Amino acid sequence: MIHRTVKKIAGLLALACLAAGTGGAADLKGLTKELFIIPSTTGNEDLLAGRIRGLLPRGLVVEEEGLGTIAVRFRGEAGPTLLLAALDGYGHMVSGITPEGYLALDRPVAPPHARFDAYLLGQPVIISTSHGPVQGVVSQPALHLLTQERRKTLVEGFTLENAFVDIGVRSEKEARAKGIELLDAVTFPAVLTELAGRKWSGPGLGLKAVAAVLVAVAEALATEAPGDETIIAWAAQTKFTARGRGARPAVGAARARTRWQPARTVIVDVAAAGGGDGSPALGKGPVLIEPKDGSTALRQAFERAAAGADTAYQSLAAADSPLAIPFTGPLSEVLTVALPVLFLNTPSEVVDLKDLQALRDLLEKFLKPGAGR
């Protein structure tokens, strides 16, 4: 009787495990959607960090770092190996309130490209205030009243000088009553577009998808410990680079290096797709990025993991990014593994769900006991 009961329980457990396994893809989509809606720009990462913390498996101790970086640690024999992704995306912030109640804008960091600010013209935005989200629009001139001369200055030459956010109030006092403060993050509304071919599109989607992959990996490691001691970190202020001469490392990454002193570091990032010959493509798997003279041992470990997981991957030779720079040196290895993103750093970043799944599978395989060495 007892034997039969044990068998029954074992069967149910197996079914539950199977269900959890098949539910993985759906969970990753769900995690991505959960994080996609949370605004996060450099210096304003607290909401996203809080949401990630809430999604992590119970029982994991979340380590914090002074600027807003969060991390979870899994014990293992060697290491540590650090998996590091960014918490912060590019965006804007409130830099002033006019007497009429319009908001002036600035950026916390340099833009990723010259057209970045121009995408604001005539668009809805969300201002993340301490009172909650405030809806607004970036003013644009009415087409009927636009002379050719003003078209050049206000439309084709649009800059932050002409960017005013209308939040539907008439005075600075009313704006402040809505909770508006200087430095509040200003981002595009998180509207997800589900395209054909299992592709999704939206503002800041690449960053959030990568963050979701690491949450999924943390979930997996919570049930099956990795081979090495592993730290998974979501770093704040990665778009902000340290000042000074020479290479300019990302501040968030430099602090992560100081704090965790990893032997091996995997930067989990995004890579621009669709740029033509030699550039990554959507749907062809994660992108392994390293300089031509990069650390081959870590790369080889990933190649073996990819073979073991039956996962396609792409390769790209590129100089170390500000995220990777702090981890380069004779005593440590670093490799960037990236999610290909079409239309990167526009309000409609496109990711392929197959790549998302493959990135998770690859990282999980790499971290399995014995697989990453």
Place this chain on the structure above:
Amino acid sequence: MNKRITVLVLISLFSAVAAAAQSKAWDILREIVLVPGVSGHEGAVADFIQKRLPAGLKVERDGMHNVWFTVGSGKPHILFVAHSDELGWTVDKITAEGRLRVKPGGGILPQTAEARPVIVHTARGPVAGVVAPRPGYDERRSQADVPEAPFAAENFDIFLGVGSEAEARALGVAEGDTLTARKTMTDFAPGLMATRGVDDRAGCAALLDAALRLKAGAFRDRTVTFAWDAQEETGLLGASELAKTLKPDYVFAIDTFVSTDSPLESKRLAHLPVGKGAVVRAIDSSNVTPKTEIRKVLAIAKKRGIPVQVGNSRGGNDGSVFLPGGAVDIPLSWPGSYAHSLIEKIDRRDLDALADLILAIVAEWK
């Protein structure tokens, strides 16, 4: 105790009656603004309007999807007209890579659609797409003094998520399908919003709301026609068709007043604030309203306590095509900031005032 209950019941009944007479234009607007209807493809909007019109009206509809009804008899004949079409684009070609090229629909700054989601309205239903950013958008410009090529609708390259023409066609996409920008509603506060297509769905909503609140006694000694016309944005074509058969004495075109209530524009003209009432358009690019008629509108509005502003702006209106036939054109509006954009702004108080003004004119115009 019983007295108190009776008073409460009476108050509730009074409130219910009062609410029934109140404008529902705002709720109608929030629904109708989401119905796709690019110029020349207004069928779904016409259906929306026709379905909601009171039973018993003799509603007419032509091949262009102009919808109208006439009540009452005698002189004067008063026509109210709002256009049901919206700005958008049309699929011109599907490339071998499954991308879409479009014919411009005019009216929207193409830069504001760059790297933005759009909806393709196919025979099989909506298909999502993204207007690709211009080639080389992410390159650092080496020669900042060399002007960039303009980003025009003719250069739109719309990505659907597929990689071939066959895959695009398998989604149901075909040449001639229309596209609209994906609409996002910005709710600044209850009764104050911005979205695409307020021009002229707000006019449609005000007119529909007025139709739903029309009382039989209001048009005993006059003829009143309410019309929702097609293809205004592409040259007042629907109104021109209506003008072949309708010969009103007065036409009230219900459409956006292009306001400069924004931080970017000169206040030299069109500076009527959002939230301060309906508008009589004194002058636009297609019509000069006689001062005597403006005064008549203002007098009716004052008598009924309806807030109304008077302003001069640009843009045309459907009423102008009835001018050669002998009508007097008196365009009515709400003050709309950011006209012809993805963020057309409107205040509920202005819309309600407009609907109330329409009803007041039906009852009192002489």
